[in-house]
Amino acid sequence: MADDGAGNNTGGAAANSGAENAGQHPDPPGAEEIIRYSKDPATRIATITFDRPDQLNAPTMAARLRYGDLIHRAGIDDDVKVLVIRGAGDDFGSGADLGEFMAVQNDPDQGPRLSEYKIGPDEVRYPPKESFRHGASISQWYANAQAGCRSLQEFKKISIVEVKGYCYGWHFYQAADADLVISADDALFGHPSFRYYGWGPRMWTWAQTMGLRKFQEMVFTGRPFSAAEMADCNFLNSVVPRAELETETAKYALACARNRPTDTVFMQKVFFEIMKQQQGEYMGSLLSGFFESMGGHIHADDNDLMLDNAFDDGLNNSVKDNDSRFPPEFRLSRSGRRKAE
Numbered sequence: 001m002a003d004d005g006a007g008n009n010t011g012g013a014a015a016n017s018g019a020e021n022a023g024q025h026p027d028p029p030g031a032e033e034i035i036r037y038s039k040d041p042a043t044r045i046a047t048i049t050f051d052r053p054d055q056l057n058a059p060t061m062a063a064r065l066r067y068g069d070l071i072h073r074a075g076i077d078d079d080v081k082v083l084v085i086r087g088a089g090d091d092f093g094s095g096a097d098l099g100e101f102m103a104v105q106n107d108p109d110q111g112p113r114l115s116e117y118k119i120g121p122d123e124v125r126y127p128p129k130e131s132f133r134h135g136a137s138i139s140q141w142y143a144n145a146q147a148g149c150r151s152l153q154e155f156k157k158i159s160i161v162e163v164k165g166y167c168y169g170w171h172f173y174q175a176a177d178a179d180l181v182i183s184a185d186d187a188l189f190g191h192p193s194f195r196y197y198g199w200g201p202r203m204w205t206w207a208q209t210m211g212l213r214k215f216q217e218m219v220f221t222g223r224p225f226s227a228a229e230m231a232d233c234n235f236l237n238s239v240v241p242r243a244e245l246e247t248e249t250a251k252y253a254l255a256c257a258r259n260r261p262t263d264t265v266f267m268q269k270v271f272f273e274i275m276k277q278q279q280g281e282y283m284g285s286l287l288s289g290f291f292e293s294m295g296g297h298i299h300a301d302d303n304d305l306m307l308d309n310a311f312d313d314g315l316n317n318s319v320k321d322n323d324s325r326f327p328p329e330f331r332l333s334r335s336g337r338r339k340a341e
Contacts, residue, residue: 028100034063037070044081044262045253046074053089056166058097061104061116064148064170071151081265082257083155084249085174086162095169095192105135117141136293142201143285149201150285152177153276156269158256162249163187164242168224168332173202176209180256181235182249184242188224189235192332195222195322199292204284205276210235223330 028034029052039046048070050057059067074080087093104112108129111121116138127133142149152159152174161175164184172191175181191200200206207215210233218225227239240248260268323331331337 028060028097031060031062031066034059035066035070039074039077039080041079043254044079044257045084046077046080046082047084047086049086049088050093050171051088053087053091055097056091056095057087057089057093057171058095059093059148059170060097060100061112064096065116065118065146066148068146068148068151071155072145075155075157078262080157081262082158082160082253084160084162084253085178086246086249087164087171091165092161092163092167092175092187093169093171094166095171105138113138116147118146132293135296136290139201139289139293140286143282143289149173150177153273153281156266156273157262158265158269160249160253160256162245163189163227163236164245168192169200172200172206176202176205176235180237180252182238182240182245182252183227183230183236184245185227185239186242187227187230188332188334189227189230190218190222190224190332192222194219195332196319197292197295198298199288199295201285201288201292203288205281208279208281209233221330222332223326224332 034050034052034057036049036051037046038049048067050059052058052063071083074083104116107113109121110126114121114124114126127137141147145151145154149170150173158180159178160180160182161178162182163175164187167175167183167187167189169191172189175189193200203215203219206218210218210230214225214229214233217223225233227236230236231239238248238252320333320336323333323336328337
């Protein structure tokens with residue numbers, strides 16, 4: 001499998017520059033293998049590791065549900081005060097498994113889709129494909145903390161995301177929702193959906209965090225931002241060489257764990273949660289989810305790449321061809337960007 005960031009791993013994924021990871025995997029790892037969890041009661045620091053590096057740490061639906069559940073459990077666990085989230089391999093991650101999503105979405109038997117909602121295959125009747133609710137239900141589900149997309153927003157302890165390499169799509173959500181973000185200087189941030197679909201479920205939060213002017217640049221050009229640019233946008237707390245990344249993260253995690261009591265942290269997080277809700281964080285999730293649900297009504301201009309056509313023509317090649325139309329420094333893949341050097 002290739003790993004170039006732009007419609008790469010076609011054996012199970014083209015995401016990064018696609019629209020999140022694409023490609024169906026016959027036997028993907030189990031959720032417990034993709035999302036690893038550990039905790040140290042002595043330091044009260046827990047760690048979630050995305051461990052699917054051959055697919056750029058793309059979570060399956062089951063893995064996302066496990067992720068949301070682990071965050072919920074860590075929020076209750078008195079042995080945990082700080083949660084560190086990182087990725088195995090070279091990247092934090094490039095988004096969810098789009099191939100799995102599309103296969104389930106187009107499956108006439110909606111049992112797999114119902115499992116996303118934690119419902120058995122024969123317990124309810126799913127809305128028919130021609131209905132608005134068929135697609136809109138999943139977009140609205142992504143605004144629910146249980147879905148594993150905005151789970152960190154409701155976490156009442158301290159979350160730290162450690163970023164390296166690609167931080168695209170679903171993984172970008174996690175960085176935006178965390179309390180602190182520690183980044184390697186080689187990281188790239190963004191959402192490929194801006195180039196291949198047009199919307200991302202967490203846009204409201206990103207605009208508030210990055211600032212409207214720079215976020216509009218990310219949306220309208222579709223280009224990724226470097227770690228240095230994201231630091232200038234006040235999106236990052238620290239940027240270090242990759243070799244120093246884990247040490248820097250540990251420094252922040254230990255400082256947070258040794259500071260005020262967990263009860264105080266809980267109170268502080270309630271304050272910040274109220275502030276975010278006054279700014280419309282959850283309303284923004286619902287609104288951008290609604291617009292995503294309307295994507296099927298978009299009329300293409302002359303040469304626009306539409307996601308359905310890309311799947312029909314072969315997502316890997318379609319994504320790479322489209323990426324090549326942009327200046328090298330605007331491309332989503334590492335291999336495409338290296339051509340600018």
